[in-house]
Amino acid sequence: MSGIRAQQKEKTRRQLIDAALGQLSSEKSFSSLSLREVAKEAGxxxxxxxxxxxxMDELGLTLVDEAGLTLRQLMRQARQRIxxxxxxxxxxxxxxxxxxENNGNIFRLLLRxxxxxxxxFRAAVNREIRYFTMELCDYLQQANQLDAEVAYLQANAxxxxxxxxxxxxxxIDAKDYGQLANQxxxxxxxxxxxxxxxxxRVDLLKR
Amino acid sequence: MSGIRAQQKEKTRRQLIDAALGQLSSEKSFSSLSLREVAKEAGxxxxxxxxxxxxMDELGLTLVDEAGLTLRQLMRQARQRIxxxxxxxxxxxxxxxxxxENNGNIFRLLLRxxxxxxxxFRAAVNREIRYFTMELCDYLQQANQLDAEVAYLQANAxxxxxxxxxxxxxxIDAKDYGQLANQxxxxxxxxxxxxxxxxxRVDLLKR
DNA sequence: ATTTTCAGCGTACGCGTGTACACTATTTTT
DNA sequence: AAAAATAGTGTACACGCGTACGCTGAAAAT
Known part of the structure; x- marks a missing residue:
């Protein structure tokens, strides 16, 4: 039960995932990626x-999961700084x-x-964004004493x-990042x- | 110079445009549309x-222009109502x-x-959205006496x-439109x- | 009346695609 | 030690794709 076989399989699986991620760019989307291209890149x-x-869809959903993970790590990072x-x-x-800046292609994957x-795919991406929103919602509600509904609307927006x-x-190019960030x-x-x-004054929200 | 020939050509051109628009759906994007499919659909x-x-790119850019036009018509419509x-x-x-509701596929085209x-394509879509934003910006600035910069930020957001x-x-399905609109x-x-x-208090905006 | 232009067609080619199938070599199970 | 399972290979196929090329018939220009 050493699992030397399962181990190798896992490794190859990663190679496929990395090969797919590596081929993504501003000119190449996941949907325009072929099974053969990915396999070839993975050797x-x-x-x-x-x-x-x-x-390829199954691979794609795996990538979306990875992207969601990266996004959540990002949030943890932000919280630490705060x-x-x-x-x-x-x-x-x-x-x-x-x-x-560091994960442009992963972000592009989510956007696309x-x-x-x-x-x-749409459901998977929306799920990740919902997690993201919900964590922010909880934070806002707690930190700013907001009504649940107001907090949600703010977080979502x-x-x-x-x-x-x-x-x-x-x-845009890097020199304009600052202005965009400020806006x-x-x-x-x-x-x-x-x-x-x-x-x-939630009474203002019609139902 | 009756132009009976140019007339027929224009008609066929429209058939191609309409064929492309007609094939767009939630499951079919423009980029997954082939020249042959479009030609076939247009007879x-x-x-x-x-x-x-x-x-196909040239056709696509034409579609984006059409979409922008539709969007501007929409705005005129909204202004009339207001x-x-x-x-x-x-x-x-x-x-x-x-x-x-009425132009789902055109809107999907823009989003995608x-x-x-x-x-x-990205540039063309962003240009259309910029027009859209600018018109709103002008309106806000005039109607609410806002600083140019504040008006822009509001319009953009x-x-x-x-x-x-x-x-x-x-x-989502139609029954939830109301809630989404209210939010x-x-x-x-x-x-x-x-x-x-x-x-x-624009001084608060760092440059 | 003659010539030129050109929208549309049909054929044909090479290419990349997904994947079915049979095979091999090695690990795992018995 | 023998048998079963399985990750990875190589070959082969049918398919749809973009598009090059030559042709045709009708409209337009001469």
Whole structure:
């Protein structure tokens, strides 16, 4: 039961995942990636792919999971920074922009598959974003004493704004990051202000 | 110079455009559309396609232009409604949601190509969205006496939120439209509130 | 009336694709 | 020690793709 076989299999599986991730770029999306390309990049015969995934879709969903994981690590990182003092909004945006710089292709994967043609992919990406939103929602509710509903609306709007800024960041060059970040920070302040003002006046929200 | 020939050509060109638009759906994106499929749907031999477009890309950019046009018509429609009285935010959101209901596939095209693999497509979509944002910006600046910068930030954030809601709308069923619209309206109020509060205190915006 | 232009067609080619199938070599189970 | 399981290979197939090329018939220009 040494598992020398299972071990090797796991290793090859990783090679496939890494090969797929490695081929993603601004010009190449996951959906335009072929089974053969991935297998070749991983140093495998095309048919060997099937020993690990039934489908390119199955591989893709695995990638989305990885991306979600990376995103959650990012949040932990942001929280650590915040605990050491500093503006929540500012630190969050800066951390997110760093994420884009270092993981552009992973972020592109999420953006693209969110509006892609596979319902399973869309659901997977939306699930990851929902986790992301929910954690922010809890934080806001606790830190700012907000009503559950107001906190959710703020968290949801903030995540939308930040993701959109991330999307913009992918297409501009590094010298403009600062300006984009500042604009985003200010927009998040608008939202935070609005949320605070409307808090306790939830009666204004029609059902 | 009756142009009976040019006339027929224009007609065929439209058939190609309509064929492409007609094939778009939640499961089929423009980038997964082949020249042959489009030509076939338009009742043409594959090679005849080249008499009208050099490329599928060229057709695609034409579609994006059409989509932008539709979007601008939408705005005109919204303005008309507003002039007849009613909350700006509410009417805008409702108009946009109606647009999604009636033009889901066109909106999908914009969403998808905005994060797609072709720089030309991304630029074209972003240009359309910029027009959209700028018109809203002008309106806000005039109607609410806002600083140019605050107005821009508000317009930009608002468009982002509305587009994101539109994206969500594509994947839910009609019975939940109302709730989504209400959430979006409330989020836009947050932003409007924040913009008003920060107006005249632009010094807070670091450069 | 003659010539030129050109939208649309049909044939044909090479290419990359997903995957079925039979085979091998090694690990794991019996 | 023998048998079973299985990760990986190589060959082979049918398919849809973009597009090069030559042709045709009708419209437009001469």
């Amino acid at each position: 495998l015969a095309p048919t060997s792919f099937y020993r690990h995934f039934t489908d 605990e050491k003092g500093g503006s929540v909004i500012q630190i969050s945006v800066i951390t997110f922009m760093e994420f884009i 598959e969110r509006s892609g043609t596979s319902p399973a 903030a995540v939308t704004i930040v993701f959109s800024a991330g999307s913009d960041a992918l297409d 985003t920070i200010q927009q998040l302040r608008f939202i935070a202000k609005g949320a605070t003002e409307f808090n306790g | 043409l031999a594959p090679t005849s396609f080249y008499r009208h477009f050099t490329d 002039e007849k009285g009613g909350s700006v935010i509410q009417i805008s959101v409702i108009t946009f949601m109606e647009f999604i 190509e905005r994060s797609g693999t072709s720089p030309a 608002a468009v982002t939120i509305v587009f994101s809601a539109g994206s969500d709308a594509l994947d 979006t309206i409330q989020q836009l109020r947050f932003i409007a509130k924040g913009a008003t509060e920060f107006n005249g």
